[in-house]
Amino acid sequence: MRPLTEEETKTLFEKLARYVGKNITHLIDRPDEPHCFRLHEEKVYYVGETTMKKAAGINRDHLLSFGTCFGKFTKTRKFRLHITALDYLAQYSKYKVWVKPNGEMPFLYGNHVVKAHIGRITEDTPEHQGVVIYNMADNPIGFGTTARSTVEIRRLDPTAIVVFHQSDVGEYLRDENTLF
Amino acid sequence: MGRKSNNKQGVPQDLATEKVKAVPTPAPVPTPTPTKSAPKGKTAKPTPTQAKKSVQEAKPVKAAAPTPTQGPSKSKGRATKNAPPPEPESEVSDDDSLLPSDDEYLSGSEAEQTGGKQLLWDDVDSDADSVGADEFDGASDSELEDSDGDISSGDDDEDADKGDFVTRARRETKRLLKEAAMSQAELEESAMQTNIEDADGDPHLFLDDAENDEESEGADLATVNARIRDVVQILDNFKAMRDPQRSRADYVARLLKDMALYYGYNDYMIEKLFELFPVSEAVEFFEANEIQRPVIIRTNTLRTRKRELAQALIARGVNLEPVGKWSKVGLQIFESPVPVGATPEYLAGHYMIQAASSFLPVMALAPSEHEKVLDMCAAPGGKTTYLASLMKNTGFVLANDANKDRQKALVANIHRLGIHNTAVANYDGREYPKVMGSFDRVLLDAPCSGTGVISKDPSVKVNKSEQDFRMLTRLQKELILAAIDSTNAKSTTGGGYLVYSTCSVTVDENEAVVDYALRKRPNVKLVDTGLDFGQAGFTAFKGQTFLPTLNLTKRYYPHTHNMDGFFVAKFKKISNTIEATQQQSTKNGKK
Numbered sequence: 001m002r003p004l005t006e007e008e009t010k011t012l013f014e015k016l017a018r019y020v021g022k023n024i025t026h027l028i029d030r031p032d033e034p035h036c037f038r039l040h041e042e043k044v045y046y047v048g049e050t051t052m053k054k055a056a057g058i059n060r061d062h063l064l065s066f067g068t069c070f071g072k073f074t075k076t077r078k079f080r081l082h083i084t085a086l087d088y089l090a091q092y093s094k095y096k097v098w099v100k101p102n103g104e105m106p107f108l109y110g111n112h113v114v115k116a117h118i119g120r121i122t123e124d125t126p127e128h129q130g131v132v133i134y135n136m137a138d139n140p141i142g143f144g145t146t147a148r149s150t151v152e153i154r155r156l157d158p159t160a161i162v163v164f165h166q167s168d169v170g171e172y173l174r175d176e177n178t179l180f
Numbered sequence: 181m182g183r184k185s186n187n188k189q190g191v192p193q194d195l196a197t198e199k200v201k202a203v204p205t206p207a208p209v210p211t212p213t214p215t216k217s218a219p220k221g222k223t224a225k226p227t228p229t230q231a232k233k234s235v236q237e238a239k240p241v242k243a244a245a246p247t248p249t250q251g252p253s254k255s256k257g258r259a260t261k262n263a264p265p266p267e268p269e270s271e272v273s274d275d276d277s278l279l280p281s282d283d284e285y286l287s288g289s290e291a292e293q294t295g296g297k298q299l300l301w302d303d304v305d306s307d308a309d310s311v312g313a314d315e316f317d318g319a320s321d322s323e324l325e326d327s328d329g330d331i332s333s334g335d336d337d338e339d340a341d342k343g344d345f346v347t348r349a350r351r352e353t354k355r356l357l358k359e360a361a362m363s364q365a366e367l368e369e370s371a372m373q374t375n376i377e378d379a380d381g382d383p384h385l386f387l388d389d390a391e392n393d394e395e396s397e398g399a400d401l402a403t404v405n406a407r408i409r410d411v412v413q414i415l416d417n418f419k420a421m422r423d424p425q426r427s428r429a430d431y432v433a434r435l436l437k438d439m440a441l442y443y444g445y446n447d448y449m450i451e452k453l454f455e456l457f458p459v460s461e462a463v464e465f466f467e468a469n470e471i472q473r474p475v476i477i478r479t480n481t482l483r484t485r486k487r488e489l490a491q492a493l494i495a496r497g498v499n500l501e502p503v504g505k506w507s508k509v510g511l512q513i514f515e516s517p518v519p520v521g522a523t524p525e526y527l528a529g530h531y532m533i534q535a536a537s538s539f540l541p542v543m544a545l546a547p548s549e550h551e552k553v554l555d556m557c558a559a560p561g562g563k564t565t566y567l568a569s570l571m572k573n574t575g576f577v578l579a580n581d582a583n584k585d586r587q588k589a590l591v592a593n594i595h596r597l598g599i600h601n602t603a604v605a606n607y608d609g610r611e612y613p614k615v616m617g618s619f620d621r622v623l624l625d626a627p628c629s630g631t632g633v634i635s636k637d638p639s640v641k642v643n644k645s646e647q648d649f650r651m652l653t654r655l656q657k658e659l660i661l662a663a664i665d666s667t668n669a670k671s672t673t674g675g676g677y678l679v680y681s682t683c684s685v686t687v688d689e690n691e692a693v694v695d696y697a698l699r700k701r702p703n704v705k706l707v708d709t710g711l712d713f714g715q716a717g718f719t720a721f722k723g724q725t726f727l728p729t730l731n732l733t734k735r736y737y738p739h740t741h742n743m744d745g746f747f748v749a750k751f752k753k754i755s756n757t758i759e760a761t762q763q764q765s766t767k768n769g770k771k
Contacts, residue, residue: 048600054552054576055603057616064584065591066603084595104524137492139528169527172596180591 001040001056001063008073012037012044015071015079016089018130019143023092043072044079046088065180082179083142083167086132090140093132095122097146097163104135107142108170116158125150131163142168404442408463411435415459435459439466445641452649452686453631455722461739468739469634475513475520476503477531478539478562480597482569484530486511492525506713507539509566529596534562537632537736537746541625541681542566544709544734544750550575551620551673556609556663557627559586561593567623568599577602578616582609609659618668620675626656626693628684632745635738653688660697664704669753678704678751685737685745687721694733694749695726703755706732709748714741717749 004012016024027035033048040063047055047067055066068088071081081089099107103117119136127149133142144163153162171179411431414421418428432454440450443466454462477500479486486502486509493500497517503510511531513520520526521533542563547553549571558564558579568577579594581587584606594602607615609624629652630640660680669676680697682689694717698704706729717733719726733749 051576051601051603054578054616058578058603058605059615062606062615064587064604064606065594068600069591069595087598087600108524108527135524139524139530141524141528169524169529169596172527172592173522176588176592180588180595 001038001045001052001060001066004037004039004044007077008039008044008079009037011073011077011079012070015081018145019081019089019094019132020092021094023094026092027088037070038067039073040066044070046070046085069180081143081167083169083171084179086140086143086167086169089143090132090134093130093143095125095129095131095146096134097121097125097131097144098134098136098138099141101136104141107133107165108168110165110168110170110174112147112161112165113144113163114158115153115156115160115162118153118162121150121153121162123150127152133163133168140169142166142170401442404438408435408438408442411438412460412463432459439463443470443641444638446644448646449631449641449644456685456687464739465737468737468742469638471738472635473535473738473742473744476534476536476539477511477513477520478507478534478566479509479511479531480529480565480569481509482573482598483528484525489525489530492530493523496523496525503536506711507536507543510536510539527596529598532562532565532593532597534566535633535636536743537683538562538625539566540709540711540714540734540736540746540748541623541679542570544681544711544748545621545623545677545679546710547571547575547621547675548673551671551675552576552578552618554578554580554612554616554619554622554663554666556580556612556622556624556659557582558590558604559583560589563623563625564590564602565593565597565599568594568602569597571601573599573601575601578605578619579603580605580607580609580612582607610655610662612662613666617666619666620668620671620673620677622663622667622678623681624659624663624678625681625683626659626689628652628656628682628689629686630683632683632685632736632738632747634745636744649686649688653693656682656689656693657696660693661700664697664701664751664753667704667751667753669703669756676753677707678753679709680749680751682747683744684747685735687718687724690735690747690749691718691721691726691730691733692724695730697751698727698729701758703758704751704753705729707750707752708732709734709750711748714748717747 013024016027020027027046033050035046035048036052038045038047038052040060045065045067046069051067055063068084069082070085070088071079073079097113097118098120099113099117100119103113103119106117107113113133122131125131125146127146129146131144131146132140133144135141142165144166146163147161148156156162411434415428415431415435418431422428422431436447436450436454439445439454439462440447443450445453445466453465456462457465477489479489484492490500490502490511493511493516498520499514499516500511501514503512525531526533545553545567547567547570551571552575553567553571555564555567555577559581561579564577564579571577577599579590579602581590581604587604587606591604594604605615629644629649630637631644634640663678663680667676667678680694684690694706698706706727709732711734714734714736716731717735719728719730733747736743736746736748738745
């Protein structure tokens, strides 16, 4: 476990900012307890300081996880967000998309969101913007990137893809062996 | 599963032992083999038909069996026809029946009683007597032939005589099967038939080993089941119903053999589990192990509320109900059109599928916020996540497990349920407290033989041996000491507690381990678990005596509580040094 280098922090924050925008400051300045990002085996964990200090006492070969895993650095040093970060993304996200019940399962199986399945969408969402996807009961079920802006979506036909799938909670079942 | 089915989860009724004896047992589990499920529906007491049938079938065996006094050429009859279910009065005839010479002159009624008895007996003496009783009753000559191993048509005639349709149909089928299976010379075949009849028609209680082999291959589970019921009845009312020639041990041995065959356990396991219960309760226990426990989900209070979750699931067509007063977060699923482990609510971490029994150790441990808690054997995380949600994501939970493969599920569950205060470590539990110590609370759900969860994993029935138990108990003893040493007696949060639990019902893995820990670490004492149901642990078992405080531990059984067999013990650590408290605790012990 070690703190992130400047380079890594920059990559991570750029990625996070795509979803939470300026709210990223809330991740760092928390009223309850200072939180920090830590790198462990190429994975980035977001963790409260007390938990972090205690987990630091565990030999790294035996430490598997602590706090919340946000994602990992690829071999090319890009950052890839994991579904496990959804909790915080949903809390601070600026742009949201709600899918109707009939679009819920297709999305949870890893498909893109088509226009017919959109229940609601945040006004003035730009193109290629990171969005968190909710079901109509307001539970976050994944995240993705918009293919079109809100304005353009109105003119699309129902089968057109509106949000590109990036990650969904179905991965807890599908990718359990590779994700953790 | 119907909504009102009586397998409702919760604090159960007291065990009604009568049920086992007199009432038809409900078929426990839909088994693919018709032979197995069919008999279970039958009454515990053999009906007259049954008795008749089995006596009838038994004939050839007896006749063929080498009897010292009578040759195999006796005819049979009356006893067969009128054999009543075993009744207490049959005892009256015992003395007579044991004297072979008298048997030949038995009056009709005596013969009847002997017939009833016959159902149970299998040794040479009673053979002789039944045959003798039959002698003057020339009801069927054909049987005579049959018993001589003479001709194959004997059965049909006999059956027709009796008019016992069921028996005949059964035999017909059996024969057809046989014929299909083996294309042999007719003579051979008829000889074969006699053999098989020997095996399945055997109503005997006592067999020697050679016969036993035969039995396990071709045995008719109906007969075995009926015999189990009979022996249980006798053992429950031993004085009145026993055969004075037989000791209790004989009956028990017979019962164990039958149960091992019927329920598919190995000899070691059946004995180990049998000795935990009174006889009729043991049968209930084995019966309960054939039935699946209800599916229970635990609401993740970090994400949702029980009512909301219930509404969301009902909207998906799931039929559910709260588990009962003992848990505010448990819901029992009766039926569901969708897989409960893959609904969007599940994936969003609103609930965890978790056996009812695994709520218990966490409830007993009762962690509070801002504590430092260790879960020593955490995977797959049901208890860990429950701990963390009780602590409202504050403080620190260390989830440890020795098995790296199972930890993927643990990490996944922790993240899915939105737990943030947890670190996952992969150590052997025995390395604590070297890794990290002074926890406010420690949960040790020790690796165990799994004798409480046989319904989930039936392989336990056959793949555990004495050696496994020795290794497991040793590991458990080492783990519990490590857990005690990792607990901080001077906890500032009002902690200093350790909960030891297993999903096993054997005494070796539970009371014996706890007793060992108490003796080895006088700085801990047992305290009440805070669980208001469950049976008290044993304070003495098979000549071992444990400390009297062992009655503060709690046991749970599948047949009484409709949850997995489980054991929970809660310790309070009084001091961090072992020696300092030695004297004090012995004083306490005396008080």
